[in-house]
C-alpha cells in the first residue's frame with residue numbers, strides 16, 4: 001500500500017511527488033488517466049510572474065521564481081527559463097490604482113516590480129501601441145519557461161527518488177474503508193491512508209466521486225501562433241493587457257498570443273474555436289498594429305481551472321482524514337508549481353495547518369470569506 005497516492009500527473013502532481021520524496025517520503029504513487037503533463041500543463045503558455053494582487057500569491061511566485069532560477073541544478077533537467085520580464089498594461093484609472101497598490105505590496109515582499117509610464121512601456125516593447133495605455137508595471141525577473149520540460153523534469157526527478165507514476169490509469173471511484181482510502185481505477189483497486197487530488201480542471205468531477213463540492217470550473221483558452229516576424233525582439237517580455245487578458249510573447253520565429261473569451265461557456269471542450277480568431281485579432285492588431293499583415297499558422301486550446309475567486313484550493317478536506325486538494329489554480333498553476341509542491345508535501349507530512357495556505361482553504365467558499373485575485377488572465 002503506497003504511503004501517498006496523488007491523482008493527476010500534471011505539473012502540480014509531479015511537483016508534489018518530487019517534494020514529498022525529497023522530504024523523505026519515497027513511497028508515493030501518481031495515477032494519471034492519460035500521459036504525464038497531458039492535461040492543462042502541456043497546453044499552457046509557460047508564463048511566470050510575481051505581479052499578483054494578494055500577498056499569498058506573490059509569496060508563491062517569489063519562492064517559485066527562485067526555484068525556476070536553479071531548476072536545472074536541483075532537478076537535473078533544463079526548464080528553459082527565460083527571464084525576459086513581464087509587462088502589464090493598464091488602460092483605465094481604476095486599473096492603474098490596482099497597479100499602484102499591488103506594486104507597493106509586491107516590492108515589500110521582494111518582487112522587483114516597477115510602475116512605468118506608457119512611454120516607458122513602449123521603450124521596452126517598441127511596436128506597442130500605447131495610445132490608450134495609462135501606465136504599466138514591469139518586472140525583469142519574471143519570464144517564461146517550457147511547460148513540457150518542467151513537468152517531465154519534476155516527474156523524472158521524482159522517479160529517481162522512488163516515486164511510481166502510472167499513466168493511462170484513470171481513477172473512477174474513491175471510498176473510505178476503515179483508516180484508508182480505496183481508489184477504483186481503470187487498472188484495478190489501490191489503497192492508501194493519504195490521497196492528494198491534483199486533477200486540475202477535472203477536480204470538480206473527482207469531488208463528485210467523494211461527495212465534496214470542489215468549485216473548479218473548466219474554461220477553454222486558446223494560444224494562436226503567428227508566422228515569423230522581426231518586429232518584436234527575441235528577448236522581449238511577456239505582455240499582458242489587464243482589462244481583457246490579451247497577452248503575447250515571442251516563441252521561436254513568431255509570436256504566440258491569447259485572450260479571455262467572456263462568452264466561453266464552462267466545458268471540457270479543447271477543440272480550437274476558429275470563430276474566436278476575428279475577435280482576438282481585432283484586439284491584437286490594435287495593440288500591435290503590424291499584426292494586421294501577419295498570418296496565424298496554428299492554434300491550440302486547453303483548459304483553465306477557474307475558482308470563484310481566481311485562487312487555488314490547497315487544503316486538507318475537513319472531516320476527511322488523509323484527503324488533500326491541490327487544484328483550481330485559475331491559470332497560474334504552472335508558475336506556482338514549485339512552491340505549491342513544497343507546501344503540499346509539508347502539509348501532508350506534518351499534518352498541521354500552514355499559515356501561508358490560509359487563503360487557499362476549501363471552506364472559504366462556504367463562508368463567502370474570500371478575496372478575489374485581481375491579476376488573473
Ligand SMILES: Cc1cc2nc3c(=O)[nH]c(=O)nc-3n(C[C@H](O)[C@H](O)[C@H](O)COP(=O)(O)OP(=O)(O)OC[C@H]3O[C@@H](n4cnc5c(N)ncnc54)[C@H](O)[C@@H]3O)c2cc1C
Pocket residue numbers: 007008009010011012013031032033034035036037038039040041042043044045046047048169170171172198199200201202206221222223258301302303304305326327328329330331332333334335336
Ligand atoms: C492556454 C493556456 C495558457 C496558460 N498559461 C499559463 C501561464 O502562462 N502560466 C501559468 O502558470 N499557467 C498557465 N496556464 C494554467 C496552467 O496550465 C495550469 O494552471 C496548470 O497546468 C495546472 O496544473 P495541474 O497539474 O493542476 O493540472 P493538469 O496539468 O491539468 O493536470 C491534472 C491531471 O490530472 C489528470 N486527471 C484528471 N482526472 C483524473 C482521474 N480521474 N484519474 C487520473 N487522472 C486524472 C489529467 O489527465 C491531468 O493530466 C495556462 C493554461 C492554458 C489552457
